[in-house]
Amino acid sequence: xxxxxxxxxxxxxxxxxxxxxxxxxxxxxxxxxxxxxxxxxxxxxxxxxxxxxxxxxxxxxxxxxxxxxxxxxxxxxxxxxxxxxxxxxxxxxxxxxxxxxxxxxxxxxxxxxxxxxxxxxxxxxxxxxxxxxxxxxxxxxxxxxxxxxxxxxxxxxxxxxxxxxxxxxxxxxxxxxxxxxxxxxxxxxxxxxxxxxxxxxxxxxxxxxxxxxxxxxxxxxxxxxxxxxxxxxxxxxxxxxxxxxxxxxxxxxxxxxxxxxxxxxxxxxxxxxxxxxxxxxxxxxxxxxxxxxxxxxxxxxxxxxxxxxxxxxxxxxxxxxxxxxxxxxxxxxxxxxxxxxxxxxxxxxxxxxxxxxxxxxxxxxxxxxxxxxxxxxxxxxxxxxxxxxxxxxxxxxxxxxxxxxxxxxxxxxxxxxxxxxxxxxxxxxxxxxxxxxxxxxxxxxxxxxxxxxxxxxxxxxxxxxxxxxxxxxxxxxxxxxxxxxxxxxxxxxxxxxxxxxxxxxxxxx
Numbered sequence: 465x466x467x468x469x470x471x472x473x474x475x476x477x478x479x480x481x482x483x484x485x486x487x488x489x490x491x492x493x494x495x496x497x498x499x500x501x502x503x504x505x506x507x508x509x510x511x512x513x514x515x516x517x518x519x520x521x522x523x524x525x526x527x528x529x530x531x532x533x534x535x536x537x538x539x540x541x542x543x544x545x546x547x548x549x550x551x552x553x554x555x556x557x558x559x560x561x562x563x564x565x566x567x568x569x570x571x572x573x574x575x576x577x578x579x580x581x582x583x584x585x586x587x588x589x590x591x592x593x594x595x596x597x598x599x600x601x602x603x604x605x606x607x608x609x610x611x612x613x614x615x616x617x618x619x620x621x622x623x624x625x626x627x628x629x630x631x632x633x634x635x636x637x638x639x640x641x642x643x644x645x646x647x648x649x650x651x652x653x654x655x656x657x658x659x660x661x662x663x664x665x666x667x668x669x670x671x672x673x674x675x676x677x678x679x680x681x682x683x684x685x686x687x688x689x690x691x692x693x694x695x696x697x698x699x700x701x702x703x704x705x706x707x708x709x710x711x712x713x714x715x716x717x718x719x720x721x722x723x724x725x726x727x728x729x730x731x732x733x734x735x736x737x738x739x740x741x742x743x744x745x746x747x748x749x750x751x752x753x754x755x756x757x758x759x760x761x762x763x764x765x766x767x768x769x770x771x772x773x774x775x776x777x778x779x780x781x782x783x784x785x786x787x788x789x790x791x792x793x794x795x796x797x798x799x800x801x802x803x804x805x806x807x808x809x810x811x812x813x814x815x816x817x818x819x820x821x822x823x824x825x826x827x828x829x830x831x832x833x834x835x836x837x838x839x840x841x842x843x844x845x846x847x848x849x850x851x852x853x854x855x856x857x858x859x860x861x862x863x864x865x866x867x868x869x870x871x872x873x874x875x876x877x878x879x880x881x882x883x884x885x886x887x888x889x890x891x892x893x894x895x896x897x898x899x900x901x902x903x904x905x906x907x908x909x910x911x912x913x914x915x916x917x918x919x920x921x922x923x924x925x926x927x928x929x930x931x932x933x934x935x936x937x938x939x940x941x942x943x944x945x946x947x948x949x950x951x952x953x954x955x956x957x958x959x960x961x962x963x964x965x966x967x968x969x970x971x972x973x
Contacts, residue, residue: 471645473541474619475686489692508539509615519544524568526550549674622646640829652683654775670698675951704733717744718952749785793820868897909938921968
């Protein structure tokens with residue numbers, strides 16, 4: 465078992481002392497050394513303390529990836545404050561809810577997002593808001609980086625809180641997962657484990673830091689001899705050229721990233737990029753081999769949640785469709801509705817227990833009801849559906865919340881979506897349940913056509929009818945231009961309308 469009692473924050477000073485010129489990351493090609501990051505984060509940690517920030521105070525960051533964003537994360541960690549990451553795409557009521565619920569004592573935001581914050585209606589004191597991107601502003605962060613002051617306070621304890629990470633809110637109001645220093649360290653250790661990170665490896669980092677997929681990556685260069693190749697944002701069209709130009713060996717995927725890359729035009733870069741391994745979560749079995757064959761990389765699939773230090777199971781043995789076996793610090797069981805262990809091959813809820821102290825969240829910030837529902841008898845009840853094969857490999861079958869009960873039959877979104885996504889004119893799709901006149905629910909399918917294509921709902925329904933059971937075939941089909949997405953590019957299903965008036969409806973037979 466890995467010793468994580470030292471958390472992660474103190475490792476930056478250790479690496480800066482041992483190899484000051486060592487490379488932590490490159491941002492758009494520009495180097496960030498351990499010494500640079502250590503000194504900048506010391507300057508910002510000192511400012512936080514001098515300006516009245518105490519241990520445990522919440523600091524919200526609504527900022528895009530940048531070298532200063534990295535320094536702020538380590539400054540918050542060093543000062544023992546609690547980071548509240550905010551999606552830079554958040555707007556309106558959702559943004560106001562997070563800022564109201566977390567009640568940060570300070571918000572640091574990209575300067576161009578100030579109107580968005582103001583228009584959201586969030587009640588914040590003007591003097592509590594600091595900005596990046598406008599160095600001449602009254603409360604600009606950039607001038608604070610100039611000091612050479614050292615921050616000499618001891619590192620926070622491993623189980624002290626580091627972040628309140630709000631879930632993507634795909635099925636309702638976001639919940640603030642309380643993440644400790646140890647949990648983020650374990651997240652980084654799990655990435656090292658699944659990726660087989662070795663000397664000189666380079667990890668392409670397109671993920672926003674405000675998502676666990678990005679946040680966990682800041683640990684990796686501290687614990688393995690690797691560095692990050694950071695870019696501003698994900699770009700499907702520029703992805704492989706970035707990988708080639710930055711000498712990347714490892715790429716990370718979430719949500720629909722692999723599908724988006726497969727939809728790009730065939731190019732010489734398909735096999736000329738230099739990367740050898742892709743790891744992450746959300747690779748459908750029918751995409752797996754197609755991606756490996758086209759791009760020449762090995763897929764390593766994971767399953768996990770922020771609540772369980774990000775990665776719960778991982779697959780390094782190439783069994784297509786499986787999310788693998790548990791990480792050493794977690795125990796995973798599949799339980800039925802009575803709480804009994806499921807038989808081999810039987811589907812049930814994925815329930816996770818910690819084998820090492822501190823590997824699971826202590827709960828959701830200021831939300832005792834959600835905490836009590838999810839954490840029961842020391843176990844994390846994920847709400848996800850899984851099964852084990854005879855060899856102990858786990859398979860993920862979707863979320864309970866993505867279940868729709870149609871005429872007495874349970875239908876998971878995955879069962880419908882992975883079929884509809886194979887239609888030659890469909891770029892992406894999402895299924896929700898809607899109220900039914902007879903029975904529990906009907907299925908409504910949202911479809912985004914491929915560029916330049918037109919999807920006829922009736923023809924699509926006929927096509928699905930030959931590939932799905934009658935109760936799985938959507939009653940309603942809505943063709944849309946675009947989906948609203950989370951930072952990991954997952955579709956925000958709670959934003960999809962359950963209205964059926966004026967929507968194409970399958971004729972009754």
